[in-house]
Amino acid sequence: MEVFLTSPWIPAEWIRAHGLEPRAIWSAPQFWSRTFPLSAGVCAFAEAAVKFSGVRSDAAVVFTTTCDQLRRGFDASLLNGGGRTNFLFNLPVVWQSPIAKELYRSELDRLGQFLLELGGHPVTPEGLRRELLRYAEIRKRLRAAAPSSSARQFAEAVASFQWEGAFSSAPAAAPGKTVSLAIVGGPFCSAHWPLLEVLEAAGGRVVLNATESGERSLCPSCEFAADNDEPFEVLLNGYFGGIVDVFPRPNTRLYTWLRPRLRSREVRGIVLWHFTGCDLWRAEAPSLREAFGLPVLLLEAEEAPGASPRAVNRLQAFVETLK
Numbered sequence: 001m002e003v004f005l006t007s008p009w010i011p012a013e014w015i016r017a018h019g020l021e022p023r024a025i026w027s028a029p030q031f032w033s034r035t036f037p038l039s040a041g042v043c044a045f046a047e048a049a050v051k052f053s054g055v056r057s058d059a060a061v062v063f064t065t066t067c068d069q070l071r072r073g074f075d076a077s078l079l080n081g082g083g084r085t086n087f088l089f090n091l092p093v094v095w096q097s098p099i100a101k102e103l104y105r106s107e108l109d110r111l112g113q114f115l116l117e118l119g120g121h122p123v124t125p126e127g128l129r130r131e132l133l134r135y136a137e138i139r140k141r142l143r144a145a146a147p148s149s150s151a152r153q154f155a156e157a158v159a160s161f162q163w164e165g166a167f168s169s170a171p172a173a174a175p176g177k178t179v180s181l182a183i184v185g186g187p188f189c190s191a192h193w194p195l196l197e198v199l200e201a202a203g204g205r206v207v208l209n210a211t212e213s214g215e216r217s218l219c220p221s222c223e224f225a226a227d228n229d230e231p232f233e234v235l236l237n238g239y240f241g242g243i244v245d246v247f248p249r250p251n252t253r254l255y256t257w258l259r260p261r262l263r264s265r266e267v268r269g270i271v272l273w274h275f276t277g278c279d280l281w282r283a284e285a286p287s288l289r290e291a292f293g294l295p296v297l298l299l300e301a302e303e304a305p306g307a308s309p310r311a312v313n314r315l316q317a318f319v320e321t322l323k
């Protein structure tokens with residue numbers, strides 16, 4: 001059975017170790033297959049997740065408490081009939097207290113129980129260890145490839161990892177005189193990838209994809225320091241310590257992670273990618289400007305897939321100002 005995840009902070013390894021198939025929901029073919037009318041003030045991503053869960057009643061969907069939109073989306077999905085196959089994972093917002101880690105641990109246990117009810121099998125330490133090692137190796141290879149890869153093909157390689165748990169290499173970008181850019185924000189789905197080509201045609205290149213579906217999603221690091229490390233503890237420490245996102249309070253990990261990458265890749269401007277109705281990312285623009293001293297372009301995901309003429313114009317103008 002497929003289990004669709006609305007966040008990279010839900011361990012795919014945990015689902016695979018139960019014998020089920022984890023998938024990043026934003027990579028699903030039906031996710032953006034039609035234009036969703038925007039309900040006033042509702043994030044298009046959260047809305048798409050609710051509609052997707054209604055269409056794919058043969059699969060499970062794991063929502064999270066990342067934001068009110070997704071939490072309410074879960075409630076709406078229950079009204080849509082998803083009571084048996086949808087799950088709400090409580091992600092701790094405050095991460096600096098020991099209680100937060102215990103909450104994450106208990107949520108993993110609760111998710112495990114849900115996976116068993118879906119037909120998954122009990123996890124064995126060897127099975128979990130095998131998945132952790134495999135995923136850690138792929139993440140390491142993708143992270144190593146990130147700085148020099150073609151932006152589009154790197155996005156495809158991460159999507160393939162988040163869909164199949166497999167590694168596919170991304171070829172290096174062609175050298176040339178370009179303006180180095182970072183894209184920071186929420187999920188940047190395959191329907192939006194044409195924007196990367198728009199940037200390249202304008203003379204820019206994304207050297208840091210810090211969206212939820214890009215390099216930032218590869219942060220969890222589940223490494224075994226010793227042979228007798230308990231796999232569940234490795235999973236817990238790797239994920240709980242690897243949540244690099246806008247929603248935790250404080251969200252200093254996000255800035256600590258961005259800073260050395262922006263500097264070493266000589267980024268000249270940041271595209272802040274956010275969905276309509278996503279106040280979390282939108283509100284981050286002044287802090288990003290102030291923290292890094294870089295120009296920030298707020299780019300709103302349209303509810304329709306593809307690169308809209310308005311988005312194309314704004315990206316072209318942004319790159320021009322940085323040349």
Ligand code: SF4
Nearest residue numbers: 043045067069186278
């Ligand atoms: S994009 Fe923003 S509003 Fe939408 S689900 Fe993610 S955090 Fe919530």
